[in-house]
Amino acid sequence: MNKAMLGVIDATTFHDTLEDLLLHRSLAAVPLAGRYRLIDFVLSSMVNSGIESVAIFPKYQYRSLMDHLGSGKNWDLDRKRDGLFFFPAPALETIEDGPGSFNHFAHHMDYFNRSHQDFVVISNCYSISNLDFKAILDRHIAEECDITVVEQKGKSLEIFILSTKLLISLLESRGHTGYTCMQDVLMDSEYSINTYESTGYVKKVKSIIDYYEANMEILQTSTWKELFKTDNPIYTKVKDEPPTRYMKHSIVRNSMVANGCLIDGTIDRSVIFRSVKIGRGSSLKNCIVMQKSQIGENCVLESVILDKDVKIQDNVKLIGTPEEPIVIRKGIIQGELMNS
Structure with missing residues (x-):
């Protein structure tokens, strides 16, 4: 069985409660912990899990995000085959497109149709964590389920693993089913859903308070050790500057x-x-x-x-x-x- 995974990062989200920090950047590009951006955590987790093809789907104020990611070199994603892909929202979205990430994904269906990976990880861009997606995929395969949802203490982290074929089917049939995102799919009993409990540090940044707390918590030694692991480092854009x-x-x-x-x-x-x-x-x-x-x-x-x-x-x-x-x-x- 081909256990290779695609990485899909949904960077279309805009939280009104973070507006002061989103006037000139997307949520994925919000700075954190002195030298990182929010997207660095999920992107690094994907790379450390052996994912060699990652697609970013941004929608708002994404110039800063593009500047930060560049060719993907800092994440070892500047490859001749696969690598980092950047798929902004269409300049003109029709009324038929409607809301939700599925419509955005569907505008770039060629990416999914041409992929050779059997599975796909879909994640939000604002969860601070250090996850092993290989372990989650192994559980997904062992349980023989349609979709695995990563949770912590019974709450969804908005991170999903499913087969690439199933995702393509969901995108192609969205007009009939009315599904706009993965959350809609989870509400349908047609699919077998499995959960994977994450035990490490996780923080979803949806408000100024979340952002403030995350930075303060990272100052704690225990949190730092859970996030910045020697064998699973968090990568970011490298800048050459003199010492402080x-x-x-x-x-x-x-x-x-x-x-x-x-x-x-x-x-x-x-x-x-x-x-x-x-x-x-x-x-x-x-x-x-x-x-x-x-x-x-x-x-x-x-x-x-x-x-x-x-x-x-x-x-x-x-x-x-x-x-x-x-x-x-x-x-x-x-x-x-x-x-x-």
């Missing part, structure tokens, strides 16, 4: 600081992305600061999320809470007179 420079007055506790930063303040339990500058006398606690943001001198930030290229001028005080973190959108300049 810690100045005389810098103090850093229980934080993650990426390359290329200049730190002259105090950082406590925070995630700092690449090329961030933090001025003297400034204090950050429980914060997430994305790439190339700059924080002036004598600032106090607590439970704040700064998107890329944000500038915080001197003497600014921003105090949020873990339940309601303050989000500063990309490129905003926050001055002393704008304090909130």
